[in-house]
Amino acid sequence: MKYFRQILVYAKPYKIYGFFNIISNIFYALFGTLAFVSLMPMLKVLFKSAEQITTPPVYNGIAKLGDYIENSINYFITQKVNSEGELKALLFMIVIIISTFLLKNIFGYLAMYFITFLRNGVLKDVRNDLYEKTVDLPLAYFSEKRKGDIIARISTDVLEIQHSFLSILELIVREPLMIIFTVIAMLALSPQLTLFVFIFIPIAGFIISLVGKKLKKQSDSVQKEQGHFLSILEETLGGLRVIKGFNAEGFFNTKFKESTSRFYKFSNSLLNRQNLASPLSEFLGIGVIAILLWYGGSLVLVDKTLAPDAFIVYMGLAYNILTPAKAISKAIYGVKKGDAAAERVLEILKTKSPLADKPNALVKTSFDSAISLQNVSFKYKDEYVLRDFSLEIPKGKTVAFVGQSGSGKSTIANLLTRFYDVNEGTIKIDGIDLRDITKKSLRDLQGLVSQDSILFNDTIKNNILLGLTNKTDDEIVAAAKIANAHEFIKDLPKGYEDNIGDSGNKLSGGQKQRLSIARAVLKNPPIMILDEATSALDTESERLVQDALEKMMQNRTSVVIAHRLSTIQKADIIVVLLKGKIVEQGTHSELIANNNIYKKLVEMQSL
Template sequence: MKRFLPYYQHLRAVKWPFAAGVISGLIYAVASGAGIPLMSKIVFPILFPSKKDKPELDGLQTFIHDRLSDLGHDKLLLIICLWIPLTFLIRAISGYANAYLINYSGLRVVEAIRVDLFVKLQTLPISFFKKNKSGDLLARLMSDTDILRQVIAGASSDLIKQPATLLSSMGFLVYLAWQNHSLFAAIIPLISIPICVLVIRSVGKKLAARAKQLQKKGGGLTAALSESLQSPLEIRAYNLQQRQIANFRLRIAEILRLALKVVRYKQAISPSIEVVASIGFAAAIYMGVKAGMVLEDFLGLFGALFMAYEPVKKLGMIHTLFSQGGASIERIEYILNEDDTLNEPETPITLPPLRKAIRFENVSFAYLDEPVLREVDLEIPFGQVVALVGPSGAGKSTFANLVPRFYDPGLGRITIDGIDLRSALKKDVRAQIAVVPQMPALFTGTIAENIRIGKLDATDEEVQAAARKAHAHEFILAQDKGYDTEVGERGESLSGGQRQRIAIARAFLKNAPILILDEATSALDSESEAMVQQALTELVKGRTTFIIAHRFSTITIADRVLVFNKGRIVADGSHAELRDTDPTYGAMLRSQMLSDTSTTEAIPAESVVQE
């Protein structure tokens, strides 16, 4: 229960509905724990007097009888009989109000937690997503928070009603014992309640362990399913259908095995408590009769004992819910407690638009202690177009990724016009940078909305102007609804070249002083490439541009070429200079890693966010 307490701070937003729910729960508890036993003890003996000439009534019975005796037998009978539906009516209304208001409050809490979780995911660095599968993160965000919703919504109302009901029934038992000393022996069997608690704790520990395993396996299943659904072409091209099906069946079987264990432990609690309670109740009857208990006392004792054991059973079920919820909390807190390795400065410096130069000062970087960049020291003047070339894993993408602070250098620093990037807010740094990846992501929505990502407040005229510069306007108008055409999931309704030109249109619309191109023409056919090459020639003018390149056609627009090898810059110059003087660059040309023809198949470039 302690692990859940910090999340109840969100109840402040719904404090009045929650307070009303608590009050309703207390009314329900009193109506259940004391109202029903009172009917058995007070009402029934008045309606059904014993065969004695003068039935013996206790103080409360005498008080009620004396106040109502002047009404006559029929009216007295009617009023007393109305006690029964009135008690259950109060119980029903208060129980409904408690359940609804507490569930409402609990759902609002979970809604706030889910938002906090999503906000946290949006602030975590790229490195976090490289080490975690997207499907597992999705399971934590949706499935685990839904389990938490069930716990809070399903258990919160009972957390108020059941303990209060137990206390009410125990209070009535004390009243009975005070009225009739012979009943002290009859309530001794209530010591069986601690035994019930031991059963609950024992089963709960096993349940928590299995629930944790189950939710971990569930996250793995979601990740595997997500990968399978996102890779239909590869699965069919390599005839992996049966392999995927077999893997899915194995995962489902493992989850079923764990789920059955959870069900087994969960369902064992209620019957276990019932057995212990029945033994205690039998002992109460035996000891009560031996002590001279009469029927009227037994009816009250029966009602009070029943109302005492029922909350214990329900609290046992609540314990199982919290055991399951604890596993979800642990998975959720893995995200919430993750440190942002790209810390914002305590007193950020305003970063003006780039005007002079970007400088790398003895920059080194490593992924998981594996060096990727080593002692990079250079300056890139404003407006210069720089091509980054080299074999896969040489450090080109990492070099580019450090500029928008997707990562921070391990050693050294990067400056814009002399200002360390770590001294400015990340959003201010990235506001100056446009990125066109090799495989651009399109979001659910229209073509216009996807272009407008470059500038959210752009007018329709600005969107269309950017599309024209990217040579995308014509194919967009050819769509069924033009700029209002839905692109579908991940933009699958468009060709690779069309998606690429939409990404280029975004960059035009953003009009940032720094541009990162990850082989932006690699997905295009020769005709589209020629048009986009013209667009890129226009796009890079007046911008500091980094081009992660493998094709000669892309490098032709570069003023400068940086050759990377094993994390170091081994050559720096123009294409013409390096072609004849640098052996590494010359070897790359000869092996056609850089092709001087647009028809040669390109080796896939690295991702802007992955080396």
């Protein structure tokens, strides 16, 4: 329950619905008990067993409550029969019974009506916070987590919490109240018989608790396995072209079936244990009823201390305890499952981002002089990718980084955008450490065009506008023209309102990349970061994209991560990296003249 209590804070904005739910449940439990108690006057009329009492009874304290209630009923029946006759008295009793059952069900509906708003409100807020936290967490977090597991936590785990939330409110309010009111009525009818019942209830409760001990652990296994096969599904959909191309359908089918088989096994174990709750509690309840029949029957037939009509009502009340008792046992199992789900959800919500802004972080609105990397060392895991790296990038200059794969080029882009923080050293903008600037204002100063054109299932217009709200249609068109994208956009059926499909799969690679450039152009930042923006393109697309990039880089500070060296010959500074260290730097002509690593790389690509 410790995790579940932490989820309950999400109910605070909806506490008014919880209050009305509790009030409705109180009346539901009250009228649920009165519905059975109201059978007693009808039985007395039918069996003609009501004692003739002509004067109102006197209340003589809680010890004589049962006698007072019975005498009051007998007095009421005597008055009715004498004034209106037996048949009309019976009809009146039936109307009372119908009215109590009607009121019970009305308040039962109202309780469910109010709890619906509370449950769905909690579901909405938890999901919103989970999504916001997921977006806020650093990229490093997701390199260690399966996407499918994150999706499972936001979808099914939160849904499990929602269902369990209803269960715990029933556990706390409605069902215990029903039991309390029923027990009070039973005590009023026969304290001796009720005390006899309480000997057996703890035994039944202990047996039920034994069944639910392993439920949280089993529920956790089910939820983890669900996250695993969702990850396989996500990977399959993302890599379907490669899977088909390598005839790997069988391998992935086997992988998925192995996961669903484990899910099948865990789910069967969980549900079988959970399904045992209802029949077990009912069987134990019927066992208690059987003992009551024997002992209560002896009180009626042998001791003659209990009236037959009171015994029939008492048995109805005893059976009335079974329904809430079953609901409580199921709710206990639900809470155990919900606690496992809450633990998985809270694991994300309570994860602290190492890249969180400092309390007094600076909001930087301009770039004035230079970007400075001073003795920077960085590693993703154990091996350092950059080691004691230092470089000055003056404002207005284009600096290109080249080198073999794994030399640390893209890492520089990740550090400049603060997707990761340096392990040692500092990166500064205008002399201010990146860690002392808010992430939002830092990234407002930067535009990013990556090797993979990340587009969304939306219109071209909204993909170019990403994150911007104050741009006109004319500005969007102007940005598209600079990116050499306007020509193909205007030929689409709906132009800028055309939907480009999932990940932009309706467009070619070059078209997607030009949209990414248009997005960066529209943002109009002073610093542009291009991470191998042309490496995946054909020659014609590369020419169009390169032309767009050159237009975009005019009068800006540009950091270019280059794979194709032909695209960076006009750069002001070219930095050659090898195993995270600078081995050469200079202009294209200077590096060619040096006749070193850069020249060899150029010659290899020109072959």
